[in-house]
Amino acid sequence: MADNSQSRSARRKQKKNKKKPLWKKIVLSLLIILIVMGIGAGATAAYWIATAPDINDAKLSDPLASQILDKDGEVFAVLGEQKRTKVNYDELPQGLIDAVTATEDARFFEHSGIDLRRIGAAVIANITNGFGSEGASTITQQVVEKSFLTPEKKISLKVQEQWLALQLEREYSKEEILEMYLNKIYYGSGAYGVAKAAETYFGKKDLSELSLAESAILAGLPQRPSAYNPFENPELTKERMNTVLTLMVRHGKISKEEADKAREVDIPSLLQKSSPDSTPYEAFLQQVQKEVEExxxxADIYTDGLTIHTTLDTDAQEHVEFLLSNQEDNPISYPDDEMQAGMAVLDTKSGAIRAIGGNRGNDPGDFNYALQTKRQPGSTMKPITAYGPAIEYDKISTYHQINDDKPYPIPGTDASIRNWNRQYGGWMTARHALNQSLNVPAVKTLEEVGYENAKKFAESLGIKFADDKMTIGDAIGGTSTTVNPLQMAGAYRAFGNEGIYNEPYAVTKVEFPDERTVETKPESEAVMADYTAYMMTDMLKSAISEGTGKLADIPSLPVAGKTGTTNLSDKEGSPDSWFSGYTTNYTISVWTGYNDNQRTLPDTKVPHALFKNTMAELSKDIETKDFVKPDSVVEAKVEKGSNPAAKPSEYTPSASIITELFVKGTEPKETSEKFDQLDPVSGLEASFNEDSNTIDVNWKYDSDADVSFEVSMKVNDGEMQTLSTTEENEMEITEVEPGANYTIQVVAVNNEDESSRSEPKTATVKSGTEEEDENEEGNIPPVEGLSAQYNEGNSIIDVNWNYNGPPASFEVSVNGQTQTVDSNGLEISGATPGQSYTITVTPVGKNGNNDGVRGQSQNTSVTVPNEENPDEGGGGDQSPPPDENNPEEPPADDGEQEQEQESPGEGENPDSRPGQGQENQ
Incomplete structure (x- = not known):
């Protein structure tokens, strides 16, 4: 018993010491977790299935029409209620059935509603690339989704879709389901169902007449109806057709030889001669469809029964379409019928798209140049890539000085960027450089602010640079970077909206038939300081009022804007012309050019006219407020030509004072001394010393200024010659000629700046016996060298004369008004422009026998010129260089961008531009 007991105890001890391996514990734990998860997933799936909608026969028949509402909530288009022809399964040719199933669901006639093999492949793809990256929907599932569910990519909806697909297969045959599918889907061009599509594209009402190529085209269209529309994109259509033919060969539906023969077809030769009638405002609807899809x-705007709220202003849209039409009363003078145009109109405050002009003639089957064009922007980029960033990051002022001295060499190349007029104006303000659209100052400004800052600024305004890289040519819009009018309108709108940007939008919200609503309005963001927006706007206002954009000026409106043209390296002229501008209410961007981007425009001013006419029309009968200067900006008077900017002094002529904008705290603090004028000497006397045969000169100077005195002398009618400079208040002139008349002149000169000088003061004296002259009766000669000159800077008339005789005072008459002076000159202030003045000077003796004796009178006259009017004529290559100190009217032609050598641009047909140069305006 003891042994047995001991044995049992040992066995218990041994059993107790045996522990389960760790891996067994892990496996057991995972198994438990999987069971729990399975139970949870099953419960969740059961819930989703239980809450799935019922199969409704009515919803299986036809798609639901979508209503499109304008900004006021009025329906302006209904998509999906027409252009539908029902077809029965027995009317479907086998070739069409094979094309559709090979493309959409190769095992359609084999599975029970869901394809497990496709699901497995999709699961792997979704794990690898994220949920929703690849679908596994069968034709049955697509019918279910379009009939009963929303298009969101949610696991719950996918489970419901699969469950309903199984249910649908139990209630309907494969033939009925395929018939539903082919009658339900949208094929583009307003055609619903395969029968209507065949009629719309190929003019065939009997589907048995469809060729293999036509069947392949129809099978491929539903994936992307707009992109593969054969009327608009025959090349893409053919690519998609070839894909369908390849799938048909792969799944054994046709032979390779049959596919190759079908590939030989010319797509346009299959089509109806004209595309179907469009819905209203097709150019705008293209943007609506794009935004809903994104x-x-x-969601499908043609089949999902949506209510889409948009930003459309139908009045604005109709006016834009009118200006792009061929109507006889169209006020825009197009040079020919081939010129194309694209146009976008935004609400400046919100960024909402109010109208879109897609092309000349408003042809819905043609290219939409407002949305799809890819063209160089020319000088419309200068505010975005050069001056805007410089204000934002470097806080330059509108007075900022830039040296427009010579062509700008492009680093690492033999090419140079030149001004469009081949002229260079030296130092000038940023405002002047921009409103004259000069290239050299723009590229220097970009270099100053730096590419990193400029790129960040431009990208915040919706600009996407080619190859994600910015180059020096982007300062003038002459690289491979391309834009469309909607992008440019969005960028310019931020300048007019205090620096707030959001992507332009046409859709505000989308409502589904189940009352679910999706808000689509984009969020706004402050992408620049308010001082940048305002100062840039103020510069662009002057670009219209006095610069290259004068033809777009609307005197009754506070409007800002910029021109832009491009050109080619191998020929004269511009292939693109732009105008982008805005008020506080609307922003408009316009492009004109040709489909052939190597063809130059005979008239680059059409965008100006389109902008002006549209802006004036939209602004009728509404208040357009001016742009409000923020507290971060100050206006400051600047002495023109000072560098750095300096305040004018009290002596600065009014013509040399301008008012410019500065970021608060950066305005000039120093006062210019260029026009500072020293006080003149007083009490100047000159007397002849007969004993020493010298002339003694003395004067007074009451100012504390640190000056010297420049003494000059003229003998008789000779030239005034400088004798010497002294810091004393007197001088002795030796070696005096007997009997000569001497005029002595004294000028105070600043010892620190010799350019700062006083007005000259003069005295006259005759070498000889003073007593004889005084006592000789009637010895009063007339004055000599009487002259009168108008000093424009000081707005005075300087009158001077010489007198070689006994002491006398001088009676001066100015247009009949008389005064008496003792000096040999006087100043007449308050001169009136355009007025003529006659000055008469009569010497009157003062001493001895000559007291009161009058000499012979002398007279002269002077006419004060009128104020100059600005030149209103156009300029060209022969015009003098622009000079902001004496500005000339801008040239009538805005040929802005000039560069000796260009880099080829890249783009997509029809707007790619290989070999386009960087000579943009």
């Missing part, structure tokens, strides 16, 4: 996952 922002509402899987």
């Amino acid at each position: 922002k509402v996952d899987g």
Whole structure:
């Protein structure tokens, strides 16, 4: 018993010491977790299935029409209620059935509603690339989704879709389901169902007449109806057709030889001669469709019964379409029928798209140049890539000085960037450089602010640079970077909206039939300081009022804007012309050019006219407020030509004073001394010393200024010659000629700045016996060298004369008004422009026998010129260089961008531009 007991105890001890391996514990734990998860997933799936909608026969028949509402909530288009022809399964040719199933669901006639093999492949792809990256929907599932569910990519909806697909297969045959599918889907051009599509594109009402190529085209269209529309994009259509033919060969539906023969077809030769009638405002609807596809996952505006709220202003849209039409009363003078145009109109405050002009003639089958064009922007980029960033990051002023001295060499190349007029004006303000659209100052400004800052600024305004790289040519819009009018309108709008940007938008919200609503309005963001927006706007206002954009000026409106043209390296002229501008209410960007981007424009001013006419029309009968200067900006008077900026002094002529804008705290603090004028000497006397045969000169100077005195002398009618400079208040002139008349002149000169000088003062004296002259009766000669000159800077008339005789005073008559002076000159202030003045001077003796004796009178006259009017004529290559100190009217032609050598640009047909140069305006 003891042994047995001991044995049992040992066995218990041994059993107790045996522990389960760690891996067994892990496996057991995972198994438990999986069971729990399975139970949870099953419960969740059961809930989703239980809450799935019922199969409704009515919803299986036809798609639901979508209503499109304008900004006032009025319906302006209904998509999906027409252009539908129902077809029965027995009317479908086998070739069409094979094309559709090979493309959409190769095992359609084999599975029970869901394809497990496709699901497995999709699961792997979704794990690798994220949920929703690849779908596994069968034709049955697509019918279910379009009939009963929303297009969101949610696991719950996918489970419901699969469950309903199984249910649908139990209630309907494969033939009925395929018939539903082909009658339900949208094929583009307003055609719903395959029968209507065949009629719309190929003019065939009997589907049995469809060729293999036509069947392949129809099978490929539903994936992207707009992109693969054969009327608009025949090349893309053919690519998609070839894909369908390849799938048909792969799944054994046709032979390779049959596919190759079908590939030989010319797509346009299959089509109807004209595309179908469009819905109203097709150019705008293209943007609506784009936004819904991008922002509402899987939604289809043609089949989902949506209510889409948009920003459309129908009055604005109709006016834009009128200006792009060929109507006889169209006020825009197009040079020919081939010129194309694209136009976008935004609300400046919100960024809402009010109108879109897609092309000349408003042809819905043609290219939409407002949305799809890819063209160089020319000088419309200068505010975005040069001056805007410089104000934002370097806080330059509108007076900022830039040296426009010579062509700008492009680093690392033999090419140079030149001004469009081949002229260079030296130092000038940023405002002047921009409103004259000069290239050299723009590229220097970009270099100053730096590429990193400039790129960041431009990208915040919706600009995307080619190859994500910015180059020196982007300062003048002459690289591979391309834009469209909607982008440019969005960028310029931020300048007019205090620096607030959001992507232009046409859709505010989308409502589904189940009352679910998706808000699509983009968020706004402050992308620049308010001082940048305001100062840039003020510069662009002067670009219209006095610069290259004068033809777009609307005198009754506070409007800002910029021109832009491009050119080619191998020929004269511009292939693109732009105008982008704004008020506080509207922002408009316009492009004109040709489909052939190597063809130059005979008239680059059409965008100006389109902008002006549209802005004036939209602004009728509404208040357009001016742009409000923020507290961060100060206006300051500057002495023109000072560098750095300096305040004018009290002596600065009014013509040399301008008012410019500065970021608060950066305005000039120093006062210019260029026009400072020293006080003149007083009490100047000159007397002849007969004993020493010298002339003694003395004067007084009451100012504390640190000066010297420059003494000059003229003998008889000779030239005034400088004798010497002294710091004393007197001088002796030796070696005097007997009997000569001497005029002595004294000028105070600043010892620190010799350019700062006083007005000259003069005295006259005759070498000889003073007593004889005094007592000789009637010895009063007339004055000599009487002259009168108008001093424009001081707005005075300087009158001077010489007198070689006994002491006398001088009676001066100015247009009949008389005064008596003892000096040999006087100043007449308050001169009136355009007025003529006659000055008469009569010497009157003062001493001895000559007291009161009058000499012979002398007279002269002077006419004060009128104020100059600005030149209103156009300029060209022969015009003098622009000089902001004496500005000339801007040239009538805005040929801004000039560069000796260009880099080829890249783009997409029809707007790619290989070999385009950087000579942009």
